Amino acid sequence: MQPSIRDTFFEECEELLEAMVEGLGIIDEGSYDSETVNAVFRAVHSIKGGAGAFGLTDLVSFAHTFETVFDEVRSERLAVTPELVAVLFRAGDQLATLVEAARDETEVEAGPRDSVVKELKRYLDEPAEPEGGAAGGNGTEPPGGFQPMTLDFSALALPAAEPVAPMRSFEIRFQPDRAMMANGHEPMLLLRALSELGTLEVSAQSDELPAFDELDPDECYLKWSMQLETDSDRAAVEKIFEFVEGLCTLEITEAEGAAPPAEAPAMAPPPVAASPAAPAGAPAPAPAESAPAAPPPPPRSRVGDDEAKGGKGSSGGANARATLRVELDRVDRLINTVGELIINQAMLSQRIAELELPKGADVEVELEDYKLLAREIQEGVMAIRAQPVKPLFQRMARIVREACAATGKSARLVTVGEHTEVDKTVIERLSDPLTHMIRNSIDHGLEKPDKRREVGKEEEGEVRLSASQRSGSIFIEITDDGAGLNRPKILEIATSKGLVPPNAELSDSEIDNLIFMPGFSTATEVSNLSGRGVGMDVVRTAIQALGGRVSIASETGKGTTLTIILPLTLAVMDGMVISVQGQTMVVPIASVLETIRPTDKDIHKVGSGEMVLSIRGSYVPIIDVASSLGMHGQSNPITKSVLILVETEQRGQCAMALDAIHDQRQVVIKSLDRSFGDIPGISAATILGDGKIALILDPDGVVQIGGSRADAGAPILQAMEFFDE
Amino acid sequence: MSEDVTKSLSGRDLKFVTFTVAGQNYCLDIQKxxxxxxxxxxxxxPHASNGVLGVMNLRGAVIPIYDMASRLGLGITDPSERNVVIVVAMDDNLFGLLAETVQEILSVTEDQLLPTPDVKSESTREAIQGVISLADDMTRILDLRFVTGSFSRAVA
Structure with missing residues (x-):
């Protein structure tokens, strides 16, 4: 198999799994209809079909069991109970695990899988209503006294695999179209393939054959009707006609009453009334009620199949949005080029400004349009990469279930704002830190059910995952309603591990932030879930690598909120162009609260050399950017500088002192990571209109270094070293 | 010696670009x-160590510039218009190296490469892969990894 086709299959699997989880979620809420159930069924079914084509027997057999249970639900033979939903969720998780394993070509632990299979089969053992075993009625119904099936792993790579294959009889009517002949198909080969499935009786109908002189040599005048006795199922029969699908008139009907299975066909395919168009790899499900010998239904099943493949099988489907699969590389190339376009536009503006044309010159008007267009293109391109966080959040539901199972706690995940769109790269790289944070919330945050009851909370804890976009940033919050952080314990651990000096006086928020320090772990015993002592530190590093930050707020007895703040895009941002000791730099607009030109009386000295700014009745520290960045030139006196008021995570509001503010414009972010590592106070670089590089300041970093003289926290001490260099 | 050095030394005919750093003669494989x-x-x-001069815009890419003299412990170059920046590629990353002047392209065969004399200073032995003798002088083959390698440690 070509790896690329395989890749496509797994990509589709991901979409299908998403559709499945979404559907299960709706079923769990209880507000489902038959379309929802169908959507889940189709998703599982499509995975099975695809897996069959790739010979992934493990996946096929599991999906098959899963699907069969779902078929029972679909045909309303099995009532939806909370227990069933829980099993279905577990089965969904297991299916995802199997898909992953198949993709990575690793082995799956047999234990959990088998137990899920067992649970699923339990539902197959109990028919909701006695069906009387009248196989003749339907021929595909698992009757009452049916034995648990054993799955045939080596069998056909296609759906149903029966332990004891009953003989079945199919009536097949086959008439090739002209197009089939034109495509070079040979009916004889098809017939021969059919005959290999079992006993085949063929009769050709030649009554349409014209007289010889009227004969069109390109036309097929013959029809065949066939009687096939076989132990294979319908899918196998359909598969033979796979390649002539749409090029012929084909009717396959399973003869009624023929060879009724005495021993029940464990896993007969859903009673599909074949649509000639149904792709054999994924026979389309049809209403379970349809009689076995019904004429081919309208090819609505086909639509359903496509819909499921598109991952939009949530409900309805007629309104599924058309999407285009594009290689990420191409989009990235486009984004880079747009970045260059923005730089080019800035350069052009500068050149034209240098010409000192009279005010209102035509070229300036056009230039303004050019600017707008460039911005629009850039936003459009960014939108291509933007994706809703929904799939990411859905995956977290699984993490919650697993974490609950492992800790014996009970929690539900509430998601808010799942349509918030974030850059694809960000979503991908958020998955690991988010997983860790959710596990932490459950493992450390939530109390055990009995403890919760004691303090008068619902036994089931709540983990709320919310996403929103505020002022150019994406906020992702993970809130639990647990016990909150145990501050004395955190401080004790941090002290015992030497992370803070003994007797250190730390504020509540400083203590909370200790959990992000390297080597910190509060779990007294190392659990499976968290507590390896790398947790939150790694989370913070991962978020910082995305240009974001993470903070924590906690209220004893009420719960803890972890907030991730991420930039909207990774490539372009609005910046304020400033200068510090003759060097041009950029401050992200998102972090600027206001700009201030201070007067003497606004500025006060505190202690030795530190200054504060009096603003509307409160005092904020003034940080000199030049000295914070270790520039050795002569700074303007503070009263001559311009102050930018910024909001920082660590120290709240601070005023950054710099020499001048020049402009406000869009800048293209050029990462420095690759060859520079982490530079304190600097987040990235950009290229200005004159072709020079300007560094982009990280206000948090600047403030942190600038404040190092007063504080004594460990991360700040590290920064001190650079400062002294 | 690193892997790509051995590879570059295994070729038959080699070309080096020679340049001077603080009055001393150095060279680099032209392919780099x-x-x-x-x-x-x-x-x-900000906070860069002494050998790091800063960053430069090379057709849209941000590349770091090193002062070779400072990296080699030969004092600090006061850069002027007469100096040159040699842009080199290493592991898909581009770097600029400030040198005094560029001199010539040297064609040598493999057997003309001599091992670094067993000098005492370990950093000198690390910085120089070998030497090539010229008519009345010698040129030192610079190890790029030494000049650029410790950058991240110096900054982060």
Whole structure:
């Protein structure tokens, strides 16, 4: 198999799994209809079909069991109970695990899988209503006294695999179209393939054959009707006609009453009334009620199949949005080029400004349009990469279930704002830190059910995952309603591990932030879930690598909120162009609260050399950017500088002192990571209109270094070293 | 010696670009050199160690510029218009190296490469892969990894 086709299959699997989880979620809420159930069924079914084509027997057999249970639900033979939903969720998780394993070509632990299979089969053992075993009625119904099936792993790579294959009889009517002949198909080969499935009786109908002189040599005048006795199922029969699908008139009907299975066909395919168009790899499900010998239904099943493949099988489907699969590389190339376009536009503006044309010159008007267009293109391109966080959040539901199972706690995940769109790269790289944070919330945050009851909370804890976009940033919050952080314990651990000096006086928020320090772990015993002592530190590093930050707020007895703040895009941002000791730099607009030109009386000295700014009745520290960045030139006196008021995570509001503010414009972010590592106070670089590089300041970093003289926290001490260099 | 050095030494005919750093004669395999530019002022980086002059815009890419003299412990170059920046590629990353002047392209065969004399200073032995003797002088083959390698440690 070509790896690329395989890749496509797994990509589709991901979409299908998403559709499945979404559907299960709706079923769990209880507000489902038959379309929802169908959507889940189709998703599982499509995975099975695809897996069959790739010979992934493990996946096929599991999906098959899963699907069969779902078929029972679909045909309303099995009532939806909370227990069933829980099993279905577990089965969904297991299916995802199997898909992953198949993709990575690793082995799956047999234990959990088998137990899920067992649970699923339990539902197959109990028919909701006695069906009387009248196989003749339907021929595909698992009757009452049916034995648990054993799955045939080596069998056909296609759906149903029966332990004891009953003989079945199919009536097949086959008439090739002209197009089939034109495509070079040979009916004889098809017939021969059919005959290999079992006993085949063929009769050709030649009554349409014209007289010889009227004969069109390109036309097929013959029809065949066939009687096939076989132990294979319908899918196998359909598969033979796979390649002539749409090029012929084909009717396959399973003869009624023929060879009724005495021993029940464990896993007969859903009673599909074949649509000639149904792709054999994924026979389309049809209403379970349809009689076995019904004429081919309208090819609505086909639509359903496509819909499921598109991952939009949530409900309805007629309104599924058309999407285009594009290689990420191409989009990235486009984004880079747009970045260059923005730089080019800035350069052009500068050149034209240098010409000192009279005010209102035509070229300036056009230039303004050019600017707008460039911005629009850039936003459009960014939108291509933007994706809703929904799939990411859905995956977290699984993490919650697993974490609950492992800790014996009970929690539900509430998601808010799942349509918030974030850059694809960000979503991908958020998955690991988010997983860790959710596990932490459950493992450390939530109390055990009995403890919760004691303090008068619902036994089931709540983990709320919310996403929103505020002022150019994406906020992702993970809130639990647990016990909150145990501050004395955190401080004790941090002290015992030497992370803070003994007797250190730390504020509540400083203590909370200790959990992000390297080597910190509060779990007294190392659990499976968290507590390896790398947790939150790694989370913070991962978020910082995305240009974001993470903070924590906690209220004893009420719960803890972890907030991730991420930039909207990774490539372009609005910046304020400033200068510090003759060097041009950029401050992200998102972090600027206001700009201030201070007067003497606004500025006060505190202690030795530190200054504060009096603003509307409160005092904020003034940080000199030049000295914070270790520039050795002569700074303007503070009263001559311009102050930018910024909001920082660590120290709240601070005023950054710099020499001048020049402009406000869009800048293209050029990462420095690759060859520079982490530079304190600097987040990235950009290229200005004159072709020079300007560094982009990280206000948090600047403030942190600038404040190092007063504080004594460990991360700040590290920064001190650079400062002294 | 690193792997790609051995590879470059295994070729038959080799070409080196020679240049001077603080009056001393150095050279680099021509294959590693992307281009040579006249010095233009760079954007300094805060908290950078002495050998790091700053960053430069090379057709949209941000590349770091090193002062070779400082990296080799030969004092600090006061860069001027007469100096050159040699842009080199290493592991898909581009770097600029400030040199005094660029001299010539040297064609040698493999057997003309001599091992680094067993000098006492360990950093000198690390910085120089070998030497080539010239008519009345010798040129030192620079190890790029030494000049650029410790950058991240110096900054982060």
């Amino acid at each position: 050199i992307r281009e040579i530019r006249r010095w233009t002022p760079v954007t300094p980086l």
